[in-house]
Amino acid sequence: MYWESSVETMEREALEALQLERLQKTVSDASLSVFYKKLFSNIDLEPADIKSLDDIRRIPPTTKDDLREAWPYGFLAVPKEKLVRMHSSSGTTGRATVIFHTAGDLDAWTDVLARSMYMAGMRNTDVFQNMMTYGLFTGGLGFHYAAEKIGALTIPAGAGNSKRQIQLMKDFNTTVIHIIPSYALHLTEVFEEMGVGPRKDLNLRLAFLGAEPHSEKTRQKIEEYYGVKAFNSYGLSEMNGPGVAFECPLQNGLHIWEDNFLVEVIDPRTLEPVEDGQEGELVLTTLKREGMPIIRYRTKDLTRIIPGHCDCGRTHRRIDRITGRTDDMLILKGVNIFPIQIEKKLMEIPEVGNNFLIILEREGYNDLMIVRVEVQKEIFSGDLKQLENLRRKITEDLRSDILITPRVELVEPNTLPKTEGKAVRVIDNRKE
Template identity: 45%
Template sequence: MSKKPSHNLIWDRSAECMSLSERKELQLNRLRDLIERVYVQSPFYRKLYTEHQIKPQNIRSLEDLQQLPFTVKSDLRDNYPFELFCTPLKEVVRLHCSSGTTGKPVVSAFTKNDLDMWSEMMARSFTSAGTTNRDVVHVSYGYGLFTGGLGADMGSLRVGASTVPVSGGLNNRQIMLLEDFGATVLACTPSYALVIAEAAAQLGVDIPSRFRLRTGIFGAEPWTEEMRAEIEEKLNLEAYDIFGMGEIMGPGVAVECPYHNGMHIQDDYFLPEIIDPDTGELLGPGEQGELVLTTLTKEAMPLIRYRTRDITRLEYEPCPCGRTSVRFHKLAGRTDDMLIIRGVNVFPSQIEGVLLRFEELEPQYLLMVERVNNLDRLEVLVEAKDEFYNLGEEAIEAFSNKVKHELHQMLYISTKVTIVPPRTIQRSEGKAKRIIDKRKESI
């Protein structure tokens, strides 16, 4: 997607618009410094590279990065809590970690320099979305161990905007503060943006006349272009996609510019690759595969060739905004939330894209997978809008068959579609839970 730009603000033009030759030279120098540093300071990497007969002097070009083994999420859990650190604990000024819903949580550590770098990345991101020191930024990402809230907070402060650290939840209070404080920028997950819109509608708040929102910065979960259109219509703003991972840094690793033609990776800080998720083979420009990132400047806990599990493709063509960094396109899904239904790879984002084509449906859905008589079955539960649900059972049944047909055209497998009453699917204040896979229970 490419829109007519609403602005062309750039936070650090010298860094974001440097020539490609300068960028490659900077990346190589930082990569070589990184490998030398972890080889000396990290027992984990020194052992890993010794096993693969790799020494720092082997890295003479950016292409030599391919000699290095991948790092994966299990490495972080196996070395919990501090075994991947490359600095003494006394130099670590902040610790974040995941919720730990599967095994040990994943820890991320920051030195003072790491936090300063993160703030700079987030300042770039907010500026890319048109934020200045004249804005009021309403942050509804969760604060605490989750990196979203504090990351957005630091970027907003660095830009000089008036920052409202609301966090998630208490929807009526969100509506009150958005109106009373005159927020012009909203930062939260895309699913929670729709929860806010829904709460405002239930309170009878006319958003265009009572809100001053102009821009939204949404991330932390996959979302489709159809969901973008829904958010922009309901909240009367321009929606920007932002990408990050807690273990890598947090939000701000990549962000859209006002042309909305992919997310610019902060590739003076992060070196991206695309690999075949099955073979690990490096793929060429424009080919879709798994995104792999190397943290070129992270001090406390650098990650080298970290497999993100996100599926996308890289775009090297120049962007009209003037930034010279590589871009990646909207995530097609993840290798680890990809569902395999009767031998077919299914991403939730594919299903969401179909559901949001229908104005009769709310953007609230749940995917239920179970095994019946040794066969996988996928059920899609999706909420109807009030006016449509009131048409009655016969209309709902006919419409569900229409949705089922459209899903079959997309996925090439049959699904069960259940249209449920409005406001019956549980809402989330953070990342939306979209999948319940009961097949594991039947093993």
């Protein structure tokens, strides 16, 4: 039932003592990095000053911008030759935030994710089909190695190619899948098309849903259609990737692995901690990261600590489903997109006017991004072909940057809401 019961069911007092010990090491290691060395000297902090878990609040939070500014090596706490792998956050071909791992980091990540999958019920007798992108994105390789560690037969199917996915499930009796929830819904149409019924023709029993927030309703839909128990997986590349928090069989919140991460929930405006049970921004500190320790990382994800004990016996606290973001990041088909990326690309195209609008729609089971763009008045030559070429160019330029093909619509100048300051440029109609 437990992957490592001594850790998973550790008494809170012992767990917190372990956290403190690891936090002290983390702060001490971090002080070797360019970024934290400077930060600690600015606030006049010695690693030895960290005497309790609360002392961490003496250190200001780290943000994605800090990671970008210190790109690429400013957070390294070990010599480069100790590094064995790099990953980055999904969704951008520009300067992404990169995370470097030592062999020890990969072991710790694999272990905590194997613990998560084992908790959900996966065993070495299972056949695990990993339907996530292999590459810089952490969802593919992370789950892959954890599944192998459990000893399951692992099929590295990767993302896309729906018909082959279904064929693999059929031919090799896949029992566990790891899938983006919106893709799981999309795939139901392909099942219909192929005349395959997951419940009668396949042996699926578990699904791990990750890479994008989803509702309880979406989970139920997936469980019903596929005949599986579906588990919510939470992670972010800055904190390894998947394996930060995961649902147990009681499916009532996600256990966040407190031996690996120090958890805070703060008010995003005041940066003060909120009471357990109150919603706020999740702030995480790595406790076992050697290569690139990160202290008090603002995830920008909104959630809350679920008060009380879980009947599964694990003592690691639970967080709720992610309810939103404190920034304007969009997640579409598992890809993270910031509206600023779209703005930057559009403004590089001279034919584009001043205003644009991003609209997210759900068509059937597919998420769709519509980008409505004003045409620059002066460039109009009276030619329909010119407009069609412009639309094609915008579509291609955006696709190459955000990795998703938007539907570009050209509109007349001065017909979209003016963008002044922090105007709302995104309308999300995907809410259920």
